[in-house]
Amino acid sequence: MAATFIADSKRLLRDLDALREIGRVSTGVVRPAFSEADIDARAWLVHRMEEAGLEVSVDALGNVFGLPPGNAPALLVGSHSDTQPEGGWLDGAYGVIAGLELARASLEQGGPPIACVSFQDEEGRFGNLIGSRYWTGALSLEEADLGCDDDGLSLAQARVSRDRLPAPRAVSPERFHGFLELHIEQGGLLDLAGEQIGVVGAIVGIRTERMRFTGEQNHAGTTLMHLRRDAFQGLVTLATRLNERLAEEATPATVWTIGRVDLQPNANSVVPGRADFTLQWRDGEEARLDQMRDIIYATAEEVAAEKKLTWERFGCDSLPPTLSDPGLVAALSQAAGELAPGKWRVMTSGALHDAANLSERMPMAMLFVPSIAGISHSFAEDTARADLELGLHVAAEAICRYCRTQG
Amino acid sequence: MAATFIADSKRLLRDLDALREIGRVSTGVVRPAFSEADIDARAWLVHRMEEAGLEVSVDALGNVFGLPPGNAPALLVGSHSDTQPEGGWLDGAYGVIAGLELARASLEQGGPPIACVSFQDEEGRFGNLIGSRYWTGALSLEEADLGCDDDGLSLAQARVSRDRLPAPRAVSPERFHGFLELHIEQGGLLDLAGEQIGVVGAIVGIRTERMRFTGEQNHAGTTLMHLRRDAFQGLVTLATRLNERLAEEATPATVWTIGRVDLQPNANSVVPGRADFTLQWRDGEEARLDQMRDIIYATAEEVAAEKKLTWERFGCDSLPPTLSDPGLVAALSQAAGELAPGKWRVMTSGALHDAANLSERMPMAMLFVPSIAGISHSFAEDTARADLELGLHVAAEAICRYCRTQG
Structure with missing residues (x-):
């Protein structure tokens, strides 16, 4: 034996x-x-x-x-x-x-x-x-x-x-x-x-969530910078702040990814009215995944309010x-x-x-x-x-x- | 008469x-x-x-x-x-x-x-x-x-x-x-x-340029944050810095837009290996359009070097x-x-x-x-x-x- x-x-x-x-x-x-x-x-x-x-x-x-x-x-x-x-x-x-x-x-x-x-x-x-x-x-x-x-x-x-x-x-x-x-x-x-x-x-546990910023689709020539509600710029700010805020909570193995981005109408001369994207985050501890989720949601709300966008999320795919x-x-x-x-x-x-x-x-x-x-x-x-x-x-x-x- | x-x-x-x-x-x-x-x-x-x-x-x-x-x-x-x-x-x-x-x-x-x-x-x-x-x-x-x-x-x-x-x-x-x-x-x-x-x-004159950051497409679970060469994160950093740097040169009528973004492979679980995007900038003066171009190119080069990406541009569509x-x-x-x-x-x-x-x-x-x-x-x-x-x-x-x- x-x-x-x-x-x-x-x-x-x-x-x-x-x-x-x-x-x-x-x-x-x-x-x-x-x-x-x-x-x-x-x-x-x-x-x-x-x-x-x-x-x-x-x-x-x-x-x-x-x-x-x-x-x-x-x-x-x-x-x-x-x-x-x-x-x-x-x-x-x-x-x-x-x-x-x-x-x-x-x-x-x-x-x-x-x-x-x-x-x-x-x-x-x-x-x-x-x-x-x-x-x-x-x-x-x-x-x-x-x-x-x-x-x-x-x-x-x-x-x-x-x-x-x-x-x-x-x-x-x-x-x-x-x-x-x-x-x-x-x-x-x-x-x-x-x-x-x-x-x-x-x-790791994996959380994957599809999200959307909606702003106002507009003419990229006549819409002055301070009057824009640019959905893509919302995503840029969210991504930047998450890089700082999630890093404070992360272990070396913690990761987060914006892997998918789809803009509407996705045209050279149009201020994007909508940005669909996925955020995926992974960690070995459920509690940290929750903590990251709270930071992500709060930051997205904050960015939406600042930039006069609406923020939606479409349910989280979750593997513990x-x-x-x-x-x-x-x-x-x-x-x-x-x-x-x-x-x-x-x-x-x-x-x-x-x-x-x-x-x-x-x-x-x-x-x-x-x-x-x-x-x-x-x-x-x-x-x-x-x-x-x-x-x-x-x-x-x-x-x-x-x-x-x-x- | x-x-x-x-x-x-x-x-x-x-x-x-x-x-x-x-x-x-x-x-x-x-x-x-x-x-x-x-x-x-x-x-x-x-x-x-x-x-x-x-x-x-x-x-x-x-x-x-x-x-x-x-x-x-x-x-x-x-x-x-x-x-x-x-x-x-x-x-x-x-x-x-x-x-x-x-x-x-x-x-x-x-x-x-x-x-x-x-x-x-x-x-x-x-x-x-x-x-x-x-x-x-x-x-x-x-x-x-x-x-x-x-x-x-x-x-x-x-x-x-x-x-x-x-x-x-x-x-x-x-x-x-x-x-x-x-x-x-x-x-x-x-x-x-x-x-x-x-x-x-x-x-206004209009400059429209299609650009690309290329990094390394990789597994969004096993690729640690500091080892990533994430092409989309390159774009996020470029967009953030341009918002600061172009604003310093801008008149109230000057505008710039990232209206189009296409990621490869654009998948939830993959670190983006490539980000194609267009940058368009408009101003009433040719000299300012040139100045903005110089800032855009220099910032893109800088971001690419920092994030170990390559940056390419595919010719500028230019209307004076x-x-x-x-x-x-x-x-x-x-x-x-x-x-x-x-x-x-x-x-x-x-x-x-x-x-x-x-x-x-x-x-x-x-x-x-x-x-x-x-x-x-x-x-x-x-x-x-x-x-x-x-x-x-x-x-x-x-x-x-x-x-x-x-x-």
């Missing part, structure tokens, strides 16, 4: 290199959910899991599980093998192959029971993190089927390609006592600090922060402290991951390795091979420690 | 009310160039001119001239009778009917020779001020014909509707010794000051300021001082007008009446009837004074 095992990081790299060839384009990978390359990759995974002696189950949505023989509670380790339309070779793939290697090595060496998984459509071709939401029961198959990609293809139609995989067999989340996801950081924090391991203490399991975080921290002394930190994930969905059903944690220059969702995404290997060893050591406490 | 005349301002109002019915929608008018309503209005004008004893010439583009009998050099007075897609009842129409009344009254009473005109497509359905540019020789018919409206209809196609008007006959600009355009102000300066008459000393004729301005000022003491000013027109094109061929000036609340290009546009009447009388008095100096 309390046995240990050593993962084979060279085998990890070989499998990662093999998976990279499926859907490879230049230095990156094009393997969106349910594309031919995605199903090829899942079929290849099924084969590798079977070779490792794992029992394979592929559910109706195409989530691929490799289970250790027997019915003992297992730790689930994995991520996703689908990619962005222009994806990097490690985003998701690293966690999937790390899961495969950890399950395989532990099975070979009599270590603790470890299962592995590749979730489907984490990258959102048909919806947000559909595979893990379906598996954890947050989304029914019927609901998932309604999702469409940018070309209008529905998931129900796309799912036909899943027929090349083994017949659907459900896997109960009850079988697992925890979930670990290894992933590239996707940001530049570790790389910039020269560190090798990030232990994820929390996954997810806390990692303290026991798993402790085990990962101890392992990182041992194998990467002075080169690791506990950090917040600024991106969403399947792990956030799994936290509804079981203790969860994540381990990050650095992204070179913080680049992801790009063919240029990469991580030093030594960091990929170290991440695997830290995970193996942490799992052994954690499973001893579960024994 | 030096005879005087009195214009009939009640007849002016009756003709304005009649013209308003052609294409009327609610309190406004929909009479875009070459629409059925526009040609109806021009046919009505032809009829009114003939009734007044004026000789009518309609040129190939549909510019309608009413000429006093004989070949003596005349003063041309007019504007345009086409409207914006949602236009007010006075924008252009006031100057056209004022021209009709001045030519008519002067002819009736043996005053100086006055001709009147309604130019075609001042509002830019097929191009910028096409009618007056064609007539003054700045644009050939072949060039004008290439212009298309927003639905892709070419001027060549639309011009077929002109066949309902008298057969084309050219009118030489050589025949006229000056041009006067009466127009609503379109801004709120006169209304706000409680004044009734604006004598236009200059028509136009100065009114000092003799006409003097005559208008004397007349305004007499008929509207303490309630007039010399001012700069922030909008372009046909008069700017005519200044290439003859002495030109403009007279403004107030726009209530500064509203134009809207069904809500309006001017007090007393101001419409006063404007006409000031013009008549000024014309008599001016023509005496020409005699």
Whole structure:
């Protein structure tokens, strides 16, 4: 029960290199959910899991599980093998192959029971993190089927390609006592600090709100500056003040973004009468998200009053922060402290991951390795091979420690 | 030669009310160039001119001239009778009917020779001020014909509707010794000051430039604030600094506008990698336009350097300021001082007008009446009837004074 095992990081790299060839384009990978390359990759995974002696189950949505023989509670380790339309070779793939290697090595060496998984459509071709939401029961198959990609293809139609995989067999989340996801950081924090391991203490909560300033559309020649009610200038002032005011409340991981702006009528010679925009803010703590919301609302009200605009908001899309399991975080921290002394930190994930969905059903944690220059969702995404290997060893050591406490 | 005349301002109002019915929608008018309503209005004008004893010439583009009998050099007075897609009842129409009344009254009473005109497509359905540019020789018919409206209809196609008007006959600009355009102000300066008459000393020059900040498109969750190269934030900083720096150089009539903004990829969860925008600035003096340009370029460079963005500009569309004729301005000022003491000013027109094109061929000036609340290009546009009447009388008095100096 309390046995240990050593993962084979060279085998990890070989499998990662093999998976990279499926859907490879230049230095990156094009393997969106349910594309031919995605199903090829899942079929290849099924084969590798079977070779490792794992029992394979592929559910109706195409989530691929490799289970250790027997019915003992297992730790689930994995991520996703689908990619962005222009994806990097490690985003998701690293966690999937790390899961495969950890399950395989532990099975070979009599270590603790470890299962592995590749979730489907984490990258959102048909919806947000559909595979893990379906598996954890947050989304029914019927609901998932309604999702469409940018070309209008529905998931129900796309799912036909899943027929090349083994017949659907459900896997109960009850079988697992925890979930670990290894992933590239996707940001530049570790790389910039020269560190090798990030232990994820929390996954950010995300608030996204669409807002509007309405002023008076007017002639850009005859409307004197002091008589204007320019909706875009309202947004400029709001953005400027938020940069000051939110910074006072922010942790280094707190972020806010005005990513979308649509002006009316958006013409060279017309003072903008309307500015629609989205404000998105992320933080690991719900209380700080609330505090930021209060600052944003108050500042928008203030700017509207000063500039004689009206300000509206159209409901906030809200995803709460997810806390990692303290026991798993402790085990990962101890392992990182041992194998990467002075080169690791506990950090917040600024991106969403399947792990956030799994936290509804079981203790969860994540381990990050650095992204070179913080680049992801790009063919240029990469991580030093030594960091990929170290991440695997830290995970193996942490799992052994954690499973001893579960024994 | 030096005879005087009195214009009939009640007849002016009756003709304005009649013209308003052609294409009327609610309190406004929909009479875009070459629409059925526009040609109806021009046919009505032809009829009114003939009734007044004026000789009518309609040129190939549909510019309608009413000429006093004989070949003596005349003063041309007019504007345009086409409207914006949602236009007010006075924008252009006031100057056209004022021209009709001045030519008519002067002819009736043996005053100086006055001709009147309604130019075609001042509002830019097929191009910028096409009618007056064609007539003054700045644009050939072949060039004008290439212009298309927003639905892709070419001027060549639309011009077929002109066949309902008298057969084309050219009118030489050589025949006229000056041009006067009466127009609503379109801004709120006169209304706000409680004044009734604006004598236009200059028509603004306009610089319009499309610019771009390019940063790094990135994940709005994992990209920490201090590592971002957010193209939209570059625009926010530029806009803020220009509001301070340009204000230091500005006259009350100087304006600048960011009317158009297009972000890439314009998505909630992505740090904008590119911000395309237009900056337009207007002033009555070329030297100040240059000075503003220098400030804009320097500030954009500075912001780009600070925020690690690149800044590009794609050539400046430039229209020089136009100065009114000092003799006409003097005559208008004397007349305004007499008929509207303490309630007039010399001012700069922030909008372009046909008069700017005519200044290439003859002495030109403009007279403004107030726009209530500064509203134009809207069904809500309006001017007090007393101001419409006063404007006409000031013009008549000024014309008599001016023509005496020409005699």
